[in-house]
Amino acid sequence: MKSLTAFIFTVCIIFTLLLTLPYNTKDTYIYIKQGETLLKISNKLKNQKLIISKDLFILLFLFLNKTPKAGYYKIEKNSNLINIFSKISKGRQDLIKVIIIPGDDLFSISKKLETYGVIKKEDFLNFFNNKFKLLSIGFPYDNFEGFIVPDTYFLEKNTSPKRLFHIFYNKFIRTYKKADREFYEKMIIASIIEKEAKTTKDKYLISSVIYNRLNRKLPLQIDATLLYMAKKLNIKEKRIKKLKLIQSPYNTYKKLGLPPTPICSFSKESLNASFNPEKTDYLFYFTKDGKTHIFSKDYKQHLKKLKSKW
Numbered sequence: 001m002k003s004l005t006a007f008i009f010t011v012c013i014i015f016t017l018l019l020t021l022p023y024n025t026k027d028t029y030i031y032i033k034q035g036e037t038l039l040k041i042s043n044k045l046k047n048q049k050l051i052i053s054k055d056l057f058i059l060l061f062l063f064l065n066k067t068p069k070a071g072y073y074k075i076e077k078n079s080n081l082i083n084i085f086s087k088i089s090k091g092r093q094d095l096i097k098v099i100i101i102p103g104d105d106l107f108s109i110s111k112k113l114e115t116y117g118v119i120k121k122e123d124f125l126n127f128f129n130n131k132f133k134l135l136s137i138g139f140p141y142d143n144f145e146g147f148i149v150p151d152t153y154f155l156e157k158n159t160s161p162k163r164l165f166h167i168f169y170n171k172f173i174r175t176y177k178k179a180d181r182e183f184y185e186k187m188i189i190a191s192i193i194e195k196e197a198k199t200t201k202d203k204y205l206i207s208s209v210i211y212n213r214l215n216r217k218l219p220l221q222i223d224a225t226l227l228y229m230a231k232k233l234n235i236k237e238k239r240i241k242k243l244k245l246i247q248s249p250y251n252t253y254k255k256l257g258l259p260p261t262p263i264c265s266f267s268k269e270s271l272n273a274s275f276n277p278e279k280t281d282y283l284f285y286f287t288k289d290g291k292t293h294i295f296s297k298d299y300k301q302h303l304k305k306l307k308s309k310w
Contacts (some may be wrong), residue, residue: 127161146262190263195224207277
């Protein structure tokens with residue numbers, strides 16, 4: 001009888017230790033899909049060295065009649081099996097879902113992040129629009145525009161600018177594998193295409209217009225760069241006629257060549273169009289319905305098509 005009691009006592013001690021001893025050695029993020037089985041979840045946790053026993057993890061859920069909740073979780077360093085079970089069974093997610101779409105710029109992204117409590121808009125812009133702060137961490141360009149890849153991100157509340165920089169920049173490098181000056185020029189063109197074109201066909205045609213005008217040393221005269229300039233200068237004026245008068249490196253009516261930075265995040269399709277423009281003689285275009293564009297080879301033809309539109 002004594003030996004049985006001792007055995008039960010020993011089992012209880014071991015069981016308690018397995019439940020309560022911290023196991024993981026660093027903060028880790030995991031994603032549990034909707035409908036994912038306990039076996040798959042336990043394998044995932046075990047493979048990432050977050051739990052000491054898959055069987056015990058499954059047993060806890062079955063014995064207490066609980067089900068894991070889908071979502072993104074941060075498993076803190078030195079969490080034990082009970083901590084992890086409690087978090088996943090109650091659905092206590094630590095990460096916030098933020099969707100960045102093609103055409104978003106630093107200004108719209110800062111508003112999204114502030115809305116979700118990730119970072120204050122001013123703190124975000126003061127860092128990602130400041131070339132000296134970016135240079136201090138080894139980033140060589142004037143601002144971070146264009147480097148936030150459109151995607152769904154899961155972020156913590158009150159994240160520091162530097163932490164966000166590493167999240168976004170690492171994602172960019174994983175996606176595109178490069179960020180040299182030649183590639184950066186294509187990024188600028190891709191961002192303009194993203195803002196100007198709505199259809200796949202027009203992306204490649206507008207790309208051809210950009211290259212044709214650059215090659216002929218003609219100003220690009222692209223309205224999207226003026227609207228971006230207005231955001232950077234915090235100008236409420238949105239009338240293109242008025243914005244054309246402002247001196248700025250983003251005023252492509254006054255300045256030859258490309259603007260100094262991208263003007264938004266862009267899709268892979270827009271980037272592909274920047275590398276592979278359609279072969280045309282087009283120099284002008286305008287939109288007829290806000291979606292598709294009419295292209296012309298010279299100004300006379302452009303004016304004629306404009307008149308026929310109205």
